[in-house]
Structures are given as structure tokens and as C-alpha cells.
Amino acid sequence: DARVTQTPRHKVTExxxxxxxxxxxxxxHNTVFWYxxxxxQGLELLAYFRNRAPLDDxxxxxxxxxxxxxxxxxxxxxxxxxxxxxxxxxxxASGFWQVRTDTQYFGPGTRLTVL
Amino acid sequence: xxxxxxxxSTLSVQEGDSAVIKCTYSDSASNYFPWxxxxxxxxxQLIIDIRSNVGEKKDQRIAVTLNKTAKHFSLHIxxxxxxxxxxxxxAAGDSENxxxxxxxxxxxxxxxILTVHP
Numbered sequence: 001d002a003r004v005t006q007t008p009r010h011k012v013t014e015x016x017x018x019x020x021x022x023x024x025x026x027x028x029h030n031t032v033f034w035y036x037x038x039x040x041q042g043l044e045l046l047a048y049f050r051n052r053a054p055l056d057d058x059x060x061x062x063x064x065x066x067x068x069x070x071x072x073x074x075x076x077x078x079x080x081x082x083x084x085x086x087x088x089x090x091x092x093a094s095g096f097w098q099v100r101t102d103t104q105y106f107g108p109g110t111r112l113t114v115l
Numbered sequence: 116x117x118x119x120x121x122x123x124s125t126l127s128v129q130e131g132d133s134a135v136i137k138c139t140y141s142d143s144a145s146n147y148f149p150w151x152x153x154x155x156x157x158x159x160q161l162i163i164d165i166r167s168n169v170g171e172k173k174d175q176r177i178a179v180t181l182n183k184t185a186k187h188f189s190l191h192i193x194x195x196x197x198x199x200x201x202x203x204x205x206a207a208g209d210s211e212n213x214x215x216x217x218x219x220x221x222x223x224x225x226x227x228i229l230t231v232h233p
Contacts, residue, residue: 031219043159043204043223056220091158097219102208103149104221106158 002026004094004107012113018080021110023092024073032075033093033104034060034067043091049075050097082114117142119207121224129232134195136227138205139187147208148181148188149221154201162203163190195231202226 005024013019025032033048047057052069060067064083069075079086089111093104118141128134140148149164165172165179165188172179181188192199209220
């Protein structure tokens with residue numbers, strides 16, 4: 001049963017520190033999404049990639065967030081410098097897109113706390 | 116862009132009763148509508164989905180209906196059980212644009228907290 005994996009599962013850091021979250025999509029999937037979940041905002045799309053190319057990162061604060069896919073098996077989301085308002089659960093999801101929108105499978109999430 | 120509204124935000128039912136959650140969407144070109152269930156501290160998991168070429172889909176105790184004209188879709192859970200207690204999210208899939216390129220995004224509703232009392 002293939003699953004999306006994410007590391008770390010939990011991260012506590014101090015304001016101003018750099019945070020890097022990693023995601024391994026399901027093998028063969030060509031689309032990777034990064035979401036942020038908070039009680040107030042629900043599930044927000046931050047950025048997504050298709051065939052490793054960024055398609056849309058309009059949901060990310062550009063001054064401090066960056067997302068990359070160094071290869072087909074790894075996606076990263078980086079926050080530098082981190083702020084307390086970045087505290088949330090960050091989910092990665094992957095899917096296979098061909099012609100039409102299709103199912104997204106979520107990873108277990110990274111729970112980030114910025115003190 | 117797409118906008119998805121979900122109601123109610125909380126729903127409390129007795130075990131064995133039915134539960135209905137409703138969503139409306141704004142982009143008439145959206146053509147994919149999944150529902151996710153998220154238990155406390157866990158990842159969202161797909162429970163059922165429907166495409167715009169069908170009006171209803173069932174899977175055991177859960178069903179989804181779609182009204183494209185009115186731009187709304189609903190999740191129906193029958194014979195609810197305590198293990199159905201979770202947050203349920205609806206979503207609408209981004210469509211092909213005029214240039215024929217589908218971006219494959221999902222826009223999520225705000226979620227419904229379902230509590231099933233034994």
C-alpha cells in the first residue's frame with residue numbers, strides 16, 4: 001500500500017530559525033502539492049509541482065517560503081526565517097495527473113511549532 | 116478562482132441516524148468533486164469522489180450526489196457509527212482552461228466536524 005511520506009513529523013523551533021520539511025511522493029505520481037492546515041484557515045494550498053516544475057506558488061508568502069523538487073522522489077518546503085504565525089500542520093499530497101484532475105493522496109503531515 | 120462553501124460546520128447525530136453535508140462551488144467548469152475524512156491528528160483520506168458526468172455515486176453506507184445546474188454536491192452517510200466521527204472536507208477540482216491545460220488543483224471547503232453519539 002504505497003503512501004506519501006513526510007519528515008519530520010514534528011518540529012519545534014524558535015522564531016528566526018530555518019525550517020525544512022521533506023516529502024516523498026508515491027512512486028509514479030507526477031504532481032505534488034503543499035498544503036498548510038490551521039484551525040482558522042482550513043486547508044490552504046501553498047504550492048504545487050507537475051513533473052517537478054512549479055505550476056503555482058501564489059499561496060506562499062514569497063519573502064520567507066520556498067518550495068522545490070530536486071528530483072522526482074523528493075519535494076521540499078523551506079521557511080526562512082520562521083515566525084510564530086507559521087505554526088501549523090503542513091501536508092504534502094501527490095497524485096497522477098493526465099488530462100484531467102484526479103485523486104490526491106496526503107502524507108501524514110509535519111506539525112510545526114514556532115516559539 | 117474557485118470558491119467552495121461547506122455546511123454545516125458542525126453536525127451531531129445519534130448512532131444509526133443519517134448525516135448529510137452540503138457544499139456549493141462557484142466555478143461551473145469544475146468537474147471533479149472528492150470528499151475527504153480526517154480523524155484527529157491524522158491525514159485527510161479520500162472516502163468517495165464523483166465526476167461531473169454522473170449525478171450520484173454510492174459506496175456501502177456513503178453516497179455523494181451532484182447537481183451541476185445548481186453547483187452543489189452533498190455527502191450522505193447512512194446508519195452512522197461512532198467511528199464515523201471525524202472532520203469531513205469537500206473539494207472541487209480545477210478544470211481545463213480555455214487553452215486546454217488542466218492545472219489539477221483542488222479547492223477545499225472549510226470542513227464539517229461530525230460527531231456520532233453512541
